[in-house]
Amino acid sequence: MIRQTLTSLSSIAEIDADMIIDVRAPSEFAHDHVPGAVNLPVLSDAERVEVGTIYSQQSPFLARKVGAAMVAANAARHLRGPLADLLGDWQPLVYCWRGGQRSGSFATILDQVGWRVHLIEGGYRSYRKTVSQMLYDTPLAHRLMIVDGHTGTGKTALLHHLRDQGAQILDLENLAGHRGSLFGAQKDGQPSQKMFETQLASALQILDPNKLTWVEGESSKIGARVIPPSVWARMGAAPRIEITAPIAARAAFLATAYADLTHDTETFIGLIHRLRHYHAKDTILDWQGLATVGDWQSLAKQLMVEHYDPRYAKSQARAVQRPEQMALAALDHQSLSDTARQLIAEFN
Incomplete structure (x- = not known):
């Protein structure tokens, strides 16, 4: 089952997650990420640019199809690599830029494996908003x-x-x-x-x-x-x-x-x-x-x-x-x- 998690700092801290997974591209992760997160990108920096170019210059449908193939291939690589030895009671917390297709796709795959998956509602963008409110507005x-x-x-x-x-x-x-x-x-x-x-x-x-x-x-x-x-x-x-x-x-x-x-x-x-x-x-x-x-x-x-x-x-x-x-x-x-x-x- 995929569970949505509120984006407040306290809500994320209270989640009993075994791993926080940032599925954004490596350059996005390097710029900022949720503390303690590991980067398991479902699109590399180059792949992200390629999908974006197809979206703007050819068609959104083709971009989604090409992107889905890339996400599936990268998810398979993660499942055979860093996630290979994890047992059935493992619980990840997953997020992408805005809680959309990248994290949703990866979370669905993990859910189908049988893991209990949490998603950050609104993704990194919403998390960043809570940080800004805390340090700038409150x-x-x-x-x-x-x-x-x-x-x-x-x-x-x-x-x-x-x-x-x-x-x-x-x-x-x-x-x-x-x-x-x-x-x-x-x-x-x-x-x-x-x-x-x-x-x-x-x-x-x-x-x-x-x-x-x-x-x-x-x-x-x-x-x-x-x-x-x-x-x-x-x-x-x-x-x-x-x-x-x-x-x-x-x-x-x-x-x-x-x-x-x-x-x-x-x-x-x-x-x-x-x-x-x-x-x-x-x-x-x-x-x-x-x-x-x-x-x-x-x-x-x-x-x-x-x-x-x-x-x-x-x-x-x-x-x-x-x-x-x-x-x-x-x-x-x-x-x-x-x-x-x-x-x-x-x-x-």
Whole structure:
């Protein structure tokens, strides 16, 4: 039996599905998909273009006939491949772009096999609408506490210590695939804006709105990804804890936290070059020289004092709320763990 499932985030989460199957083409799946879904396309990207061309240039009937043959062939390939060893009690949740022919055809085949199949009503398009409503149109109900501070004060690491000790966190940088500065890119790159929003909505869905959620202070953009309005507005109204630490401790922390970049001197030098519009040529050359010889702590210190700290001070001067400060003498594992414990005791 094929069952229609409502497209709200909670309805999908409540379905006792063993697998969420996105039958759209690989490029559609790569751009955005329901969290946890696997891609079993019933039309490849090339096949989708071919069917669309036949539809517009020849006839809808011929397009449907050619498309049906392609869907049948691809469904057979999936049944002989990733679905081959599944037993009779397996339950999939299937969707396509708008809950139409692609997902309906595949769901019918799975149903005829004898599996209990669920379909997302309205497909991905309806699911995307619920994500947009949550992040763009509805005030966020979650209680947030912002962990703020200068570059190098271990905010992300502190957030993870809070999580490890039982606090709720929202790790925006992890969701955005970026550490939030010129030097913050990660090797796997960033998800699309829609995929970032999908992951963000999914993360918010499992958090208890009545329980405090800790979030790192960010600008409105993390790399190229924009924090959606509902979340950004809630962050702007949330209370803040500002972490402070000596410059030497911050420099030492950054040299370790950005070890992936310090192992690629050529890339680091290229990133420094991108700061040439903000600083004198001699300053850029000095920083590149420190990178060349591997003096990472001196480089980190100069970048903070001459580039990041002035910008942070400027942003803080515009802030409406004055954050409560917490001074740390060191930013090692034990210090951050103790700080997390103290914050939970004081605010949770």
